[in-house]
Amino acid sequence: xxxxxxxxxxSLVGKFYISFPxxxxxxxxxPIIPEDERSKEPLDTERIIYHPDMIKANDWVINEYxxxxxxxxxxxxxxxxxxxxxxPSHKKFDRIIFGILKPEDVHIVTFGxxxxxxxxxxxxxxxxxxxxxxxxxxxxxxxxxxxxxESERIxxxxxxxxxxxxxxxxxxxxxxxxxxxxxLEMVDVKxxxxxxxxxxxxxxxxxxxxxxxxxxxxxxLQDLSDAITDAFGLPEREVGLKEDLSVDDSDWYVL
Numbered sequence: 001x002x003x004x005x006x007x008x009x010x011s012l013v014g015k016f017y018i019s020f021p022x023x024x025x026x027x028x029x030x031p032i033i034p035e036d037e038r039s040k041e042p043l044d045t046e047r048i049i050y051h052p053d054m055i056k057a058n059d060w061v062i063n064e065y066x067x068x069x070x071x072x073x074x075x076x077x078x079x080x081x082x083x084x085x086x087x088p089s090h091k092k093f094d095r096i097i098f099g100i101l102k103p104e105d106v107h108i109v110t111f112g113x114x115x116x117x118x119x120x121x122x123x124x125x126x127x128x129x130x131x132x133x134x135x136x137x138x139x140x141x142x143x144x145x146x147x148x149x150e151s152e153r154i155x156x157x158x159x160x161x162x163x164x165x166x167x168x169x170x171x172x173x174x175x176x177x178x179x180x181x182x183x184l185e186m187v188d189v190k191x192x193x194x195x196x197x198x199x200x201x202x203x204x205x206x207x208x209x210x211x212x213x214x215x216x217x218x219x220x221l222q223d224l225s226d227a228i229t230d231a232f233g234l235p236e237r238e239v240g241l242k243e244d245l246s247v248d249d250s251d252w253y254v255l
Contacts, residue, residue, distance in 0.1 A: 029124070032121070032125065033125060039052045041053075043132070046142050050145075057127065058115035058116055065118065065121070067107065069164050069165075070165055071165070071167065071232075072101065072166065072167040073106075073107045073108075073161065073169075074093075074107070074109070074169045075109050075168070075170040075191070076108060076172075077171070077172050077215065078112040080133060082127075083122040083123045083127075083128055084110045085119055088216070090110075093108075093215075093224070096221055096228070097228065100228050101232070107119070107165065110127075111150065111153075111154060112172075112176045113133060114127050134175065135174065135210060143175060147179045150179035151180070151186065154180055158184075159189065162189055167232075168190065169192045171194055171195070171215060173213075174210065194223040195223040195224070196223050203217060218240075222239045
């Protein structure tokens with residue numbers, strides 16, 4: 001599957017990058033925003049999408065960051081626990097993804113409240129430091145502005161990485177899914193969005209403040225698995241998940 005040359009972002013030295021695996025590359029990188037240049041504005045309010053450092057970090061990702069070349073990019077939502085890759089939900093996603101594909105074929109990109117955060121950057125400020133969860137926001141203007149801002153960021157990233165990936169899969173529900181769908185109206189880059197609409201309708205919990213249930217649910221994870229095997233022409237696999245592990249109260253979408 002390793003058709004593309006893997007260009008892994010590592011430590012920035014002028015215009016050159018030293019190659020490191022995603023899991024360790026961020027340890028060797030210079031900060032996106034040096035400490036003495038960081039805003040004193042708090043990162044725990046509903047104004048997180050307007051925070052100057054979140055804007056600056058996302059501008060850096062879009063304009064300066066060099067994405068790797070991989071077989072597939074998989075977009076997953078941000079989580080309450082930081083860094084994202086250590087959160088219970090992302091560990092579940094990883095078990096599905098890397099149970100099927102080789103790590104060198106996959107690029108994980110987190111999106112949502114954080115904007116756009118490639119996995120190798122998820123220990124960087126401010127992606128590691130904010131605490132406000134957009135999934136819990138009920139302010140209409142904030143939610144509307146989030147969808148607009150995030151869809152534009154996603155579209156810009158998709159355009160920037162048009163030639164970096166053979167396949168793209170987005171695993172998302174709620175406002176994050178809306179932002180992804182709107183981004184696809186702005187750019188002609190194919191992204192397979194899962195879970196399937198039929199699965200979402202089956203999983204709806206009308207008595208919850210967030211009605212769409214958890215992306216850690218077995219039914220949703222099955223759709224993620226199927227999207228991956230379909231993209232690579234592989235046999236489908238049945239997702240097994242113990243019921244007591246299917247819901248995490250540490251992630252924003254379980255309310």
